[in-house]
Amino acid sequence: MSARDEILAGIRRSLGVKGNETIRRQIVQDRLERAPKGVVPARGQVSGEERIALFRTMAESSLATVTEVGTPAEVPQSIALFLRDHNLPATLRMGGDPRLKAMPWSETALEISQGPSEGQDLNAVSHAFGGVAETGTLAMISGPENPSTLNFLPDNHIIVVSAKDIASDYESVWSRVRFAFGKGGMPRTVNWITGPSRSGDIEQTLLLGAHGPRRLHVIVVRE
Amino acid sequence: MTVHTTSPQFKQNAARALHDPQLQKALNNVKQGFIDKRQAAADKLPEFEALRDSARDIKNHTLEHLDLYLEAYEQKVKASGGHVHFARNADEAREIILSICREAGARTVTKGKSMISEEIGINHYLEANGIKPVETDLGEYIIQLRNELPSHIIAPAVHLNATQVEQDFRRVHTHLDAKRDLSEPVQLLTEARAVLRERFLAADVGITGANFLVAETGTSIIVTNEGNGDLTQILPRTHIVLASIEKLVPTLEDASQLLRVLARSATGQEMSVYTTFSTGPRRSGDADGPENYHVVLIDNGRSAMLGTSFEEMLRCIRCGACMNHCPVYHAVGGHAYGWVYPGPMGAVLTPSLIGVDKAGHLPNASTFCGRCESVCPVRIPLPKLMRHWREREFERHLTPASVRSGLSLWSFFAKRPALYRLATRAAMATLGFAGRRRGRFSWLPLAKGWTKHRDFPAPQGETFQARWQRERKGGTA
Structure with missing residues (x-):
């Protein structure tokens, strides 16, 4: 018997089942289809300004910095300012996300390069799929225009998120993912990011910038 | 073999630990x-206790239907272009991993933190076969340099102080300036970041564990604060996920329930910094990500725990809260437990996996204070399960003869209340009389274990039971 079959047989022996019981199969099928939500904390169940404010508070408590701009057109200036304020070089790596591409980068002195990161980029910008107000978490999805390496290799990671994509809870993000990728479908990678990289492995002292970005800066686009 | x-x-391990000043400081x-x-995080979320119930129920439901969820998961991984391998034990798992590494022509392998990889001892095996494994979690990297096992399941180097880490870095990073300043923890971190960045970019295969596997989508989930797990899995051409079979959950919603209790219980964070959901290999047109995605599902004793009282242990999500709250762990640290899993969860899991004949001391190393159970996010009754091991140990005649005869003697009296009361009264009177002058004993027959370290007070007055009886009837002393 193959390892697979033997393990499954062992499980069934221990559980005292055969594996072909209709009722068990139905229970499992039903759970997978309905995907019940369980307990969703009330904290995130706010809307409008209140939700954006909660997102901001929670993201900041995870040690990210957050700024708001009115329109997508204001993002490049805002990034240029952020880099200058932190004495960082005016360089920026990004993927081909159409929302980012459409922004007026030429109005700034930023030196833009495109593509995934190979570990040499100091600064990168990505566009989030959404945000979660409950914990100030950003949800990123991978794809041809959104390389995952940009989320981890640069020292300074800037994430742009539309205010309308900031949800109350994780469950709302999953329902949007299902709408985009079909039930049971997933992008190759979904990254939830809550603050900049850190480690407490040396004497339980919190230090930022363990392997991933030392800084996480979030730009919320209101419109 | 594990x-x-x-x-x-x-x-002996515990005695050594108690006399190790570096360890006690750490x-x-x-x-x-x-x-x-943890307490602060729990207090901030009014639904925390309800989420613990939900987490427990999800795990119970999954374990009850584990065969079917495994089948569903396998199907989804394959549909997304990944490979699923089943391993009955550590030997099989190591063989599978080695052959994937060989197929990928691997010379170096980066690793995210994974307890199951410790359990199967993959690092030594790869090394013996000419492949260099590099741990990338800062704590795991440090203990790999020292050739140690983790002493804590989420903070593997918690037994060390910064000066010890500095010595290790100076010993191993000989390509760097010997006069460099490493007096601050942040300097140690910066050095490890630079050294490991090279390793990430050079690795041919990345091995991670999985906090959860999602049957609905064929997704593996890892949770890190450093980002090392992500660099391990997106940079090399091949990503291998190692997971024991009980990591399964039905849906993304179920995973989200468990994630809400995991970080809060572990480090007191609202959410870990990086929670990553991976489904299959790189898609067409993707600019990065692994070209090959393998999952190795490892049984290694789990399926035999199902349907027994130890099934509850399979709910464990490896948050470490039980050891963080354990007075025994606080006193002796993780290495004294002598295998991969320390603390209360280790005291229950280790006998299941390597045998109560070898690990019988662990469930005995408990004060039964119950703090572990009171903080466990999936409500595993750890003290009860430790007691079950003690019973099994007794039934299998593994306890020493002196303890067994002592327990038999005690149970003889305990089952005969009248005799018990008489005997304790007589013993008290005798001891009270013998110790009436000094009020304490520095030596007593059969009580060397106590009197070696402190005096035994001579009893006075009446027995507890006698006093209880009298006060219940309304009398006073």
């Missing part, structure tokens, strides 16, 4: 940090 154990020498960090942070 990694070497020193669990049978728990008593263990103070556990007592201070983790407990307050």
